[in-house]
Every structure is written in C-alpha cells, then in structure tokens.
Amino acid sequence: MALEIVEGCVNCWACLPLCPNEAIIEATPHFLIAPELCTECVEAFATPQCAAICPVEGVILNELGEALNPPGSLTGIGASASVSVFRNEAGA
C-alpha cells in the first residue's frame, strides 16, 4: 500500500517535511515516494499528508492509479486548461 508521485510534480517541497514516515525522496526531475515506507498515512492522519498539501493536480496517485487531487479540484482552473498548462511546461 503506497502512493506515488508522477510527472507534473514541480518539486515544491511542501510534502517533504510533512510525511510522518519520511517516505518522500528529494529527486529530479521530480520528487518520489519510497513505496516501502509509505503507509498512505492511514493510522496517523485523516488524509494522506502529501496529497493534502500538494498544489498540483493529478501528480499523487493511489495504487489504482487514481489522482488524489483530480483536475479542477485545487485551482479551479478547470480540467482542460490545467492539462494544457502542464503540457506546455513538459515541452519547455
């Protein structure tokens, strides 16, 4: 049972100090979660802490590959707009 950080993460560090299991790894091109350490915060907190502070939609996934912060859920920019922003950035 572990969460995963995927492409789109902007390395903003917000999650790193919050993780109760120190499972976040500072890495490039984006931060990672050590699957053997991640507990999805089930016993410690009501929600996984990394996903509760992450400012980017769609970059923290559960084991089913579902985004904990789906498009449109954080910024209100809307799914289509935010997808195109990420694409621009990935291409830059």
Add this chain to the structure above:
Amino acid sequence: MPTPTLGTPLSASGCSAGSCGSKSSQMDGLSADIQRKVQDHPCYSEEAHHHFARMHVAVAPACNIQCNYCNRKYDCSNESRPGVVSEVLTPSQAVKKTLAVAAAIPQMSVLGIAGPGDALANPERSFTVFRELQLRAPDIKLCLSTNGLMLPEYVEQIAAANVDHVTITINCIDPDIGAQIYPWIFWNHRRIHGREAAEILIAQQQKGLEMLVARGILVKINSVLIPGINDEHLKEVSRVVRAKGAFLHNVMPLISDPAHGTYFGLSGQRGPTPEELQNLQDACAGDMNMMRHCRQCRADAVGMLGEDRGADFTMDKIEALEIDAQFEQAAMQRRVALRTEINAELEAKRAARHTAIISLLRPAKPQGRPVHMAVASSGGGLINQHFGHAKEFLIYEASSAGVRFLGPRRAAQYCGGEADCGEAENTLARTIAVLADCEVVLCSRIGIEPWGKLEAAGIRPNGEHAMEPIEEAIGKVWQEMLAAGKLNAAPFEDQKMA
C-alpha cells in the same frame, strides 16, 4: 470603523503620514526609533532604497496556501516577480551566499527570506539561516515575508532570532473576498477550501500582526491590488492594519499573464493600470504610510532594488569561494564603515530639507498644476543613468506642495530576451507608452533618436541635471516650467492634444 489604540507608532510625530504624503515626510513622519530602524533598509524606507542593497535567499520552497495569482512552478531568469527563483538553496548554501554577497556589495544591509514558498512553512530551514547569520554577520538586518497562516505560532522564535522586520501579505479582511483569492489552505493536517479557509487565514494574519506589534517588531503589510475583487476593500484593510500598528502599507499591482499559468492569468483577471494603483495608494495614504518604491522582486533577488545581480552570484560561483572568519570580519567592517558614512550624509540632507523645501516653495504662490516626471537613476538618489540603459524609471510628481515619489515603472526592454521582446524600435515605442503621463524625462544622457521620439510624444527629455540629486532637480525643473508659464490650469492631456 472604530480605531483601536493599539500602540500606533506613527502617531509619535506631529506630522501625520497622510497629510504630508511625500517621500521625505514619510521618513519625517516616523518616530525617531522607527526611523533609526529603517534608515538603511531599502524595502522599508524609500530614501534608503537609493543607497542600500538587499538580498533574498531562496531557502523556503514549501507553501501552505494557494493564492490565485501564484503558480508554484516557475523559473525564468528574465522574470522579476515574487515566487520566481532559479535555484532553491539549502540553509548552509544560503548562509555562504549571503556572506559572499555581503562581502562583494558593501551597501548590503538586509537579508530576507521571502520564499519562493512561505518562510514560515519552512520554519527549520528559515530559522537555521537566521541563527547562523546572526552569529557570523550581526550587522545585517534580518527580515522575512509570510502569508501569515503560521505566524502566531512562530512570533516567539522570530523575536528570539532577532528578526526585526516582518512583512505579512494581507489581501483582505473579509472572508467572502478571501474566498475569491485563496482557493485552499493547509491547516491542522487537512486541506480546507473556500470561505472557511479564508476565515482561518485572515484570523491568523490579524492575530500574528497584533502579536508582532506587541513584541516591538516592525510590520509592513503587502497587499495585491486585484481590480474588481479587493480594490475598494483595500482601503478598509489599510485602516485596520494601521490601527493595529503596522507601520507601512505596500499596495502592489496584480501581475497577471496567461503565460504564467496562474488562475488569475488563465481566467482573464486583469491587473490594475498605473493610474488605478496610484489612486488607491493615494486613497489609503490618508490613513497609512504608503510604500511606493516596491519592485515586487524575486525570492532570490540580489542587489539594489530595481537591479538584480543574482546572476553574478550563482551557487557554483559561491561554492568555489573560500570564506573564513577573517574574511567575514573584514567584510563586516567595510559594510559598517560605508553604512555610517551614508547615514551621516542622509542625516545632513534630512536636516537641510525642511529649509530647502520652504525656500523652494516660497516663489510658487501663483499655483501651477502638478507635473509627472520620469527619472533614470542607477542609485544614490541621483540622476545618473543614460536613458537607453534604464531598465526602469522612477516616476515623481512635482507640484506646489513639493516633490513626491509615485513609484517605479519598468522600461520595455526589461525582459531582455531579444527573441521575446522584439526589435529596438518597438521597445522604444513601448517605453514611451509606459511614460505617457510624464511631461519630462530626466537622465544623464540620451541618444538623438529617442530624444526626437520622446519630444514627438510630448515628453521633454532633459539631460541638464545629470549627477544632481533627484528631488532637487525635479523641483528646479518644475519651477522653470512655472516661470515659463507652462503650468497654468490647463490639464496636461489637453495640452498634449493641442
């Protein structure tokens, strides 16, 4: 709105900040104690910003709220705005960089932590830097910027670290307005959305402000002016924060560009015009000391305000330096000596100013209209820059009431990237558009081509006052215009049309 009397330091002097409203009176309106504290802080004193330098170290990447004008992913070396950095530093890198810069730039008087996230969402990193610098460069003032969410929790540590200047970004005191600016905050291990989030944030900001003032820490309030959302409301914000003891209010224009990928950028929310910004600053100035020289700089800015020497001090260059105790000591002595010299000079100027202003204004009895003038300056409070080299212009208003500073404006070539910014002719035209409300441009020199184009646009270039102090020269030019009968009641725009 009742005005609680919570130890307002501004009332100490006979000259209320609002009624004078000019740069010199901004300093004159402060108590002697505050004046001493801010006299060499470029961000807190308009006068100091001509003479002293500051730097931000980007050690605080994490943030605990989302603002609709911010996109957490951004790194462009040509961009100058809050939240943008080229490299995030570890605390020990930040300390080394500060010591190196402060040795290379003896005007450096201030070290700030302003992001790229929030200083207090990275408390361990921020306070490690403050503690270390307090030991190794005790002459450098420490300051931090915060959104205020975690402020009450850290006021004790801020005081213990000798951080005596704190900036809180307060965009509203009404949660319904806050809900349009902040989509969410991270609070007590949860993400909270909407109005509830704004309510918590506002309460924390106000509590933090009160606690800092009670500890004698100077507090500046930054507000982002967002037309249609908080423009009218900021007048109320200004009244309230002043009543609680903030000593300076800095209303900044929203920077909104779809290319930045912010919610406001993508949703078409526009920023204010220079005129809207100035009107609001003037409206708030009735209640509050206003800051008008802010450059909305990057979280890794280095040097005098308006210049950024960050590229001279990249981490690979810093790492190669050997810094020992002797080096630190010698650098500190150079800084302290220079600071003492500059402050003595400024003190003498301040003493002379009242007399100068009175004698300057006596012949102005037949009142002339106010005139906006633009100045090219590379620092020192002097007109000492070539028109074509100016990355920004300082805009002043001269009138029978004296000379007052309105704010900086970026020249069009600022962006630097040739490919983005187009050919020189276009750039000049855009610079002229930026200066449209000005009647005079004061600079040390100017080329023949821009001279002609400025004149054609009704802006008179003037290189006669090269190397003179800015305000004195503007006063003289205004007096000349008055004597020549150019300042009769006819408004400037009508004259331009004629």
